[in-house]
Every structure is written in structure tokens, then in C-alpha cells.
Amino acid sequence: MNGDLRPVYRLPLLILGFLALGLGVGAGLARLGWNFPLPSPTLLPLHGPLMISGFLGTLISLERAVALGRLWAYCASLLTALGGAALIAGAPVAAGAGLMTAGSAVLVIASLSVYLRQRAIFTATLALGAASWLAGNALWLGGLPVPEVAPWWAGFLVLTIAGERLELSRFLPPSRAAQRLFAAIVASLLAANMLTHIAPGVGRQLLAVALLALTLWLSRYDIARRTVKESGLTRFIAVALLAAYVWLGAGALIGLLSGGMFTGSNYDATLHAVLLGFVFSMIFGHAPIILPAVTRFAVAYHPAFYIHLALLHISIALRLAADLWGDGGLRGLAGLLNAGAILVFVLNTIGGVVRGARAGRRVA
Numbered sequence: 001m002n003g004d005l006r007p008v009y010r011l012p013l014l015i016l017g018f019l020a021l022g023l024g025v026g027a028g029l030a031r032l033g034w035n036f037p038l039p040s041p042t043l044l045p046l047h048g049p050l051m052i053s054g055f056l057g058t059l060i061s062l063e064r065a066v067a068l069g070r071l072w073a074y075c076a077s078l079l080t081a082l083g084g085a086a087l088i089a090g091a092p093v094a095a096g097a098g099l100m101t102a103g104s105a106v107l108v109i110a111s112l113s114v115y116l117r118q119r120a121i122f123t124a125t126l127a128l129g130a131a132s133w134l135a136g137n138a139l140w141l142g143g144l145p146v147p148e149v150a151p152w153w154a155g156f157l158v159l160t161i162a163g164e165r166l167e168l169s170r171f172l173p174p175s176r177a178a179q180r181l182f183a184a185i186v187a188s189l190l191a192a193n194m195l196t197h198i199a200p201g202v203g204r205q206l207l208a209v210a211l212l213a214l215t216l217w218l219s220r221y222d223i224a225r226r227t228v229k230e231s232g233l234t235r236f237i238a239v240a241l242l243a244a245y246v247w248l249g250a251g252a253l254i255g256l257l258s259g260g261m262f263t264g265s266n267y268d269a270t271l272h273a274v275l276l277g278f279v280f281s282m283i284f285g286h287a288p289i290i291l292p293a294v295t296r297f298a299v300a301y302h303p304a305f306y307i308h309l310a311l312l313h314i315s316i317a318l319r320l321a322a323d324l325w326g327d328g329g330l331r332g333l334a335g336l337l338n339a340g341a342i343l344v345f346v347l348n349t350i351g352g353v354v355r356g357a358r359a360g361r362r363v364a
């Protein structure tokens with residue numbers, strides 16, 4: 001199992017991931033009262049798992065397998081994609097959760113293998129992110145409700161993104177003291193997640209503090225602060241990243257001022273500031289680079305990419321305002337616009353691939 005998987009065979013994994021995204025967003029819309037045609041109402045409570053493990057987990061595992069270039073590493077993506085498909089097909093939740101847990105275990109092994117090849121703080125952060133995902137999936141499989149595993153799932157995404165940003169800063173490496181501070185923030189985030197099961201109030205507050213500290217660290221050391229002065233795609237990516245930090249900070253601040261992350265009356269606001277505002281802005285920024293690396297199809301940048309980016313940020317601002325004001329009608333509208341931003345992103349990206357193909361650009 002030493003060879004790599006040819007790009008054409010990666011496409012089914014990508015398609016299953018996007019199917020989970022489509023139905024995951026649909027389940028979220030249905031929870032807001034929109035009449036989205038879901039194959040079954042049993043998908044309503046599965047919105048979170050489909051988004052996190054079915055879509056993001058499948059894509060992140062696929063990207064890590066491509067980076068590792070080992071056939072076995074693709075099992076992570078395959079298992080989570082099948083887990084998502086099983087949930088969509090109406091299989092028992094334990095079957096989908098079991099496949100997703102197995103997939104995340106393979107990602108942990110793949111990430112440890114990357115760490116052993118290159119012992120660095122960013123590879124350690126990626127491995128800890130994968131371990132956080134495994135913890136969340138295993139607890140969910142064990143019967144814990146979603147709100148109790150949400151800190152682990154958020155930890156997976158936040159640490160994966162932080163690790164990847166740190167990797168890119170190696171050209172302008174932060175000082176040793178800054179790297180030690182980063183390690184302390186990661187450790188406190190994981191400690192906070194463990195604490196949520198022993199002393200939930202303290203754990204969720206500490207998580208807000210850790211996320212706020214991480215926001216400040218990333219905003220200070222991310223090379224996006226410099227690259228935002230460039231033009232074209234480089235600038236677009238930097239704008240998306242800097243905007244993502246605004247939502248990570250806003251989510252953490254709301255959590256800090258209102259009793260902690262992912263709990264209470266600000267459950268929806270803190271969750272979606274981080275999982276949609278931070279994570280999806282990062283995805284929008286990185287997609288024109290990651291998609292070609294995975295599929296070998298170039299994505300030609302176009303200024304129209306700012307449309308989905310702007311729609312995402314406007315719709316999240318609306319959603320947070322609706323959550324804070326307790327305005328159900330506005331929250332429903334904001335949710336629809338959130339979904340619209342993701343749809344425009346998918347269409348714009350397909351447009352970028354078509355333009356790239358017309359221009360005869362294929363990644364070597």
C-alpha cells in the first residue's frame with residue numbers, strides 16, 4: 001500500500017464529501033424552518049456530524065493523504081465519506097458514527113506518520129487536531145449528545161487550520177518565545193476541552209480564553225498581514241484569512257462574555273462564528289490552492305470570488321445579530337444567506353475550474 005491514489009479516483013471521495021455538505025446545509029435550513037427537500041427527517045439532528053465529519057473531515061483527510069502520498073492514508077477519507085453516505089441513506093446512527101470514528105482514527109495515524117517524518121510544532125498541531133476529532137467522534141459514538149462533543153469537533157478544525165497557517169509561516173518563522181506561546185495556547189485549548197466533561201462552566205470559559213488567545217496569536221504572526229498588500233489571488237486569500245480571524249475572535253468574545261463556548265443562549269452564535277465564519281472563510285481562501293493539489297484541476301482566480309466571500313461575512317454578521325437579539329425571523333433569513341454563500345462559492349469555484357481548463361491549465 002505504498003503507492004499514491006490517482007487523482008481521478010479521488011473524485012468519488014470529493015463528491016461524497018460535497019453530498020454531505022449539501023444535505024448537511026439542507027438539514028441546518030430545515031432546523032431553521034425552511035422547507036428543504038431532505039431524503040428523510042432523521043437527517044435533522046445529523047446536521048452537525050454531516051458538516052464536520054461527513055464534509056470537512058472527508059476533505060481534510062483527503063488532503064492529508066495526498067500530502068502523505070500513501071494509499072492506506074486514503075482509508076481515512078473513504079471511511080468518513082462512507083459514514084456520511086450511510087447516515088444519508090438512513091442507516092442506524094451508530095453505523096455512520098462508527099465509520100466516521102474509524103476514519104478519524106486513520107487520520108490520527110496518518111498525521112502521526114507526517115509528524116515522525118517532520119518533527120515540528122505545526123505537524124504536532126495537525127496531529128493533535130486529528131486526535132481532537134477522534135475524541136469527538138468516539139464520544140458521539142459512545143452516545144454523548146452533539147453539544148457535549150462540539151468542543152472536540154471545533155478543536156479539530158481550529159487546530160488543523162492553525163497548524164497549516166503555522167506551516168506557511170515557516171518562511172518568516174515566529175521567534176522561539178512566540179512558538180512556546182503557541183504551544184501553551186494549544187495545550188490550554190485541549191485542557192479546556194477535557195475540563196468541559198468535569199467542570200463544564202469552567203471548561204467552556206477556558207475554551208473561550210484559549211480561542212481568543214489563538215486569534216490574537218494568529219492575527220499577529222500570520223503572513224496574511226503582509227500578503228494582503230499584494231494583488232489578485234494572493235490578496236484574496238489574505239483578505240479571507242484576516243476576515244476569518246475576526247469571526248474566531250468574535251465567537252470567543254461572545255463565549256467569554258456569556259458563560260462559555262457552545263452553550264446556553266449563545267450556542268448558535270458561538271458555534272457558527274467559529275464553524276462557519278472562521279472555518280468557511282478559511283476554506284474560501286484556501287480552495288483555489290487546495291483543490292488543484294487534490295484534483296490536478298487548476299482553479300483560475302476571478303475577482304467574482306469576492307462575491308461569495310462578502311456574502312458569507314454579511315450573512316454571518318446578520319446571524320450573530322439575530323442570535324444576540326433573539327430574532328427568530330432574522331436568524332432564518334441569515335441561515336438562508338449562509339447557505340447561499342456556500343452555493344455561490346461552489347458555483348464560482350466550478351467557474352474557476354472551467355476557466356482554468358479553457359486556458360489549458362492543468363496542475364503538473
Ligand code: HEM
Pocket residue numbers: 025027028029031032045047048049051052056146147150267268271272275276279280335336338339342
Ligand atoms: C450553512 C448554513 C448553516 C445553517 C443554516 C445551519 C443551521 C444550524 C441550526 C439551525 C442549528 C441548531 C442551533 C440551535 O440548536 O440553536 C445548527 C447547529 C449546529 N451547526 Fe449549523 N448551520 C449552518 C452551517 C454550519 C456549518 C458550516 C457547520 C460546521 C462546519 C455547522 C455545524 C453545526 C453544529 C456542530 C451544530 C450543533 C448541532 C446540534 O446541536 O445538534 N453548521 N446549525
